[in-house]
Amino acid sequence: MTIQQLQERIKDAAARGATLDIHGHRSKAFYGQPPGGEALDISDFSGVTSYEPSELVVTAKAGTAITELEALLAEQGQHLAFEPPRFRGSERGRGTVGGMVAAGLSGPARATAGSVRDHILGLTLINGRAEAMNFGGTVMKNVAGYDVSRLMAGSLGVLGLIAEVSIKVLPRPVASTTLRFEMDQVQALRELNRWGGLPLPIQASACWDGALILRLAGAQAAVTAAVRSLGGETIPQDLALPFWEGLRDQSDEFFQGAERAVQGGARLWRLSLPQTAPVLHLSGEQLVEWGGAQRWVTSAQPPAQVREAAAAAGGHATLFRALDKSPGTFSPLSAPLLRIHRELKKSFDPQGLFNPGRLYPDL
Known part of the structure; x- marks a missing residue:
């Protein structure tokens, strides 16, 4: 698969008025609102295109399996310091580079190493007009222009197809x-x-x-x-x-229990809070990470109460896993932020081709 083939697929969808569900190994299909549109599988668009161990930079295509990339880095004693979760994907692998950026999720070391967004140096994006756009660069000191590359972290693919990413890597601790x-x-x-x-x-x-x-x-x-x-x-x-x-990878005992609870009608919440926030008295099991900044809660408590508790503590709550996501995955946006989101969507994807409703209902 080539960038040109991806562009042709996007042009065809635009001409037919269709929408596209961008995916790799579907390891994060549960995250956000349910996917919609015609499947656009990018898992064949894979491979590491550039790796400079001495420069601490690697560039990989979006369909590259995270496990494949990490195996290459390990040969040089390096790693993805933010420890992106790989989850369980299809039989072809667990999580891809494109999905890693689109979801914007980080693992246990995030509090000290930084987030996915902090390690993105540049990327190639195919927008709703099927144009291949390059943002950022492949060096750590590149600061020219708007930081569009990092804007894509956590966008869930609603702004465009992330085709290739340049990432900062670090040596493994001694x-x-x-x-x-x-x-x-x-x-x-x-x-x-x-x-x-x-x-x-x-x-x-x-x-x-x-x-x-x-x-x-x-x-x-x-x-x-x-x-x-x-x-x-x-x-x-x-x-x-x-x-x-x-x-x-959210496969340990706590998350196994959370998955069983979700199948029984409970919800798994991810709370982002100040590290100094006190214990939140919510029903259900809780797991605290990142020095107190990330708190997982498995609870059947009404969504409004969970979100109110998180807001009162100075943070917000994301509905991470649930059978019913009608309350919305992410906290509602204020009017100014919603306007910014809509303008960004209109600019990058004017016809609304990509992952419709995955982030918010009208985005």
């Missing part, structure tokens, strides 16, 4: 240790906020079911000193690695 502490969410949030003001190499955290798990990563001396300072129970690497991988 040392890593996982610690476990017995403490409830109140204690965990208090300690995480206190430790956040200290020079500690805390890379990731997770609090659930009366335990706080920390991952320390960095120079060996820094990790060793932090272990002595923090205490806790050291978790062997052969147990720690599957835990963090499961948390990243």
Whole structure:
């Protein structure tokens, strides 16, 4: 598959007045509102087109499997520091580079490494007029023009087809240790906020079911000193690695339980809050990540109550998984923000070809 073939497919859809459902391995088909339109499978548009380990930059086509890209980076001792979740896709793989950017989701290390958006250097986008547009560049110091590349992170493909992406990569940490502490969410949030003001190499955290798990990563001396300072129970690497991988890919015990609850009519919420926000007294199971900034809640509580609680704490709530998404996946936009979203959609996709309604009903 080539960019020209993708452009022809878009031109054909525009001529017929059809809409397109852009997808790769469909690992994130559950996310956002239900897909609609004719399927446009880009999984054959794959491959790494450029990789400069010394420059810490890789460029890959949108259909490239994340696992394939990470295997290449691992050969050079590098990785995607923001740990994008790969979920479970089709038999062909788990998650693609294009879907990674379109969903804008990050894993356990996001609080320290930054988000997907922070690591995008440039991309090629095919807009609703079937024009291939290049934004950004392939060097970290490229700051010319509007930062359209990062605008695509989290857009769920409603602005155009992400064809190719240039990403900043980083060396893997030299040392890593996982610690476990017995403490409830109140204690965990208090300690995480206190430790956040200290020079500690805390890379990731997770609090659930009366335990706080920390991952320390960095120079060996820094990790060793932090272990002595923090205490806790050291978790062997052969147990720690599957835990963090499961948390990243949302396949661990908490998310398995959440999936069962969703099938029973509950909802899985993703709450984005200030790290200093207190415990939210919502019904159901909760898992806290990112030092308190990301909180997962499995609950049958009315959606309006969950969103009100998140807003009162200074954040917002996303309906991540549910059988019924009629309450809307994302928090309603204010009038000014909705106007901006509509103008962006009109500019990039004037005929409304791409992923109609996936982000918001009229976008």
